Amino acid sequence: MNPVEPERSNVVSRAPGRPREPETDQHILDAAFRLMAQHGYVRMSMDAVAAEAGVTKPTIYRRWPSKIELAMAALSAYCDASRPPVTGDTRSDLIAEMEHFRRAISRPYGMSLYGTALAEEHETPELLVAFREYLVVPRRRALRTLLNAAQARGELRPGVDVALVVNLLIGAFYAQYVAGDPLADDWSEKLVDTLWEGAASTR
Amino acid sequence: MNPVEPERSNVVSRAPGRPREPETDQHILDAAFRLMAQHGYVRMSMDAVAAEAGVTKPTIYRRWPSKIELAMAALSAYCDASRPPVTGDTRSDLIAEMEHFRRAISRPYGMSLYGTALAEEHETPELLVAFREYLVVPRRRALRTLLNAAQARGELRPGVDVALVVNLLIGAFYAQYVAGDPLADDWSEKLVDTLWEGAASTR
DNA sequence: TTAAATTTACTATACTAAATGGTATTTATT
């Protein structure tokens, strides 16, 4: 997933020859990510990536052997490991995590990446695999950890499937977006509370 | 959204000239829908549609003026108005509707269409608009109707946002699919029950 | 110490082969 490193005969001493421009890797990855989110994988052209990164095409191909490799590297590089801190209060921790998610998909083109990853499922399955690994799994794992802790503290109704609750939480955002409705500021709070208390009026 | 009809000076008498092949419209729409679902809108080529429909490109362009118009027509034609019957039992009606949905996105390429519609949000926004109108809105409306009736019967906890419950129900499928996990046969039932009773152990 | 040789990175440009949306022209059918 990382750029192809030039061979080195000696680990300590610098390799001979002109060293790579140090900032170029990131410029290319940023451009690729942005163009893929905005236009989709198919419409992300290598010419456009080169132009936006301020380099030429051979400079890209020196680092990544193909368009799909570049796209996967861009997803990997974007992978946002920063998560909201865990306090131990289940409700506020869930809301914080969902707010983090809401802001992510409220960014410009924040949801389009989901689209192109799903759309490429059959043509370019590696893209969906990478997308899941770098952008989907980390958030799901964080939510699962929160809910497992709540379950250990006896805060969950017996028999509740934690994975299903994760799907309910995350999916509600997808559904709202797919429907074309806006994600209001108090959405995360209402979402967590409704799911926590349930929809039914009687037990 | 319908194919362009040739002008007719007289409603009763037949229009002059060679009549259109009667089944061609549907063949083209079927091919367009299938190819769009399988390969995505960008990769759905007019040549491939023509080949799969057993016609030539000008035959398509006689009916729809452009690729995007054909794609929207294909979505419209696919629009599945058939819904499971409503019995009045909220739980079983919800489960039936969700099972209907589960089967739809479990079909081959059933979810890829969501992907390409989302991916085209900025390049071809008409596609997402049509997708919402023909494939998203009908299902959401059916669920909303079910839940409104339940609410009128006092079956919902006071203050519950019906639109939010719709998002929770539908979105859970999306989230499961995006995560790459299979949609088991008892999914709809577990989903409805979990959401109905809530996740919390105490009131 | 210094200059040349070597090695690698980068730019610029052109190119290929294939695919694509759309059309002008011709032929077939009623």
Place this chain on the structure above:
DNA sequence: AATAAATACCATTTAGTATAGTAAATTTAA
């Protein structure tokens, strides 16, 4: 005569490559 359909075509775009020359680093030799 009038319309539908088929053939052949066009202009453009695209991923990827090839070539020629320049820039920046190290290695080697005088």
